[in-house]
């Protein structure tokens with residue numbers, strides 16, 4: 045095996061930065077997307093490097109591009125996938141051009157620098173480096189490496205990987221897949237963790253309806269739908285649904301306890317052994333940082349968040365119905381029915397005059413961590429940052445893993461980046477002046493290359 049130390053990592057870092065700047069300069073804000081700009085741009089780069097990609101336009105201007113490095117077929121492929129669309133910007137709040145790809149003071153600025161053109165640039169640099177190493181006779185693969193840059197993730201992926209999984213499964217089928225989010229440094233109490241995403245929550249989006257007796261507003265009565273709804277929303281906001289520890293949450297808490305030590309470790313271990321009834325109350329005391337306690341609560345509970353209200357036709361009319369929209373997030377293994385039962389139990393008597401209507405739902409995902417790829421990732425992170433501690437974690441949001449996993453892949457969120465202690469990934473993503481440190485990109489590209497090359501060279 046050729047060690048990655050023999051590669052020119054300065055040149056590869058420069059290439060990663062140029063790739064990212066090129067991607068940022070293409071405005072793929074979704075809506076409307078226009079990801080064909082990015083797909084054609086990437087296809088051109090691949091062709092310049094002797095790789096023939098497949099370009100798929102799922103709708104006008106909605107482009108997707110897929111390429112493959114061939115292994116000897118003795119193991120199933122590894123898929124690297126990324127979305128090329130970005131969320132819109134509010135230019136007035138930016139101090140730089142969001143689509144300028146400016147390199148300043150060690151940072152590349154622009155929409156998508158983190159989510160996720162920066163990650164795509166790293167994947168692309170890794171893919172091109174592997175291709176060159178193969179051509180030079182320095183690398184041979186036992187499994188194919190597939191690169192997919194797809195559209196529409198910031199909406200519902202219907203013009204991206206969602207439709208590709210249905211219509212072109214053979215282009216994407218893989219045993220393992222890597223994408224956002226995870227593998228970036230998280231600094232807590234002077235310690236550094238690398239959460240690797242091995243699970244993500246599901247979602248149930250629904251409407252809660254309260255009904256009552258209509259009438260003239262000049263004669264108030266007790267059966268007012270607006271009042272019923274207001275009470276229910278207030279009650280829901282204060283609900284504490286039961287705690288559930290999944291394997292990922294357990295491993296995350298145990299990893300934090302091992303790494304943090306001291307009083308926080310005692311609190312976290314108490315949480316692990318307390319059981320679901322008692323545990324919930326311990327979360328606020330287990331972690332000192334308020335943001336982390338909220339995160340820990342979200343990955344150990346199904347959650348219900350009111351996000352909209354609609355009631356009333358006219359100021360002097362008591363309406364028959366009033367409606368709230370609820371964003372519910374479910375733990376892996378929890379069905380839509382399970383969630384509704386928990387919610388009705390928690391609402392007690394009030395549930396009787398309320399009805400729930402589900403608009404859309406997707407189940408949560410949880411993948412095993414006792415796999416050769418997880419071990420390869422963990423070993424690589426420890427090699428590249430000996431002080432860092434890799435731990436499994438659950439994303440509270442959703443990614444394209446929901447689609448990719450339908451083809452049977454074990455999906456991890458692994459896009460290695462190194463943040464300084466003051467920087468929080470979650471505060472920069474989708475924010476104003478989104479940016480990524482050049483040093484972080486350089487470090488991450490090298491760590492990702494080591495994982496991909498080590499994993500795909502090794503015999504299964």
Ligand SMILES: [Zn+2]
Nearest residue numbers: 127159160224
């Ligand atoms: Zn993203």
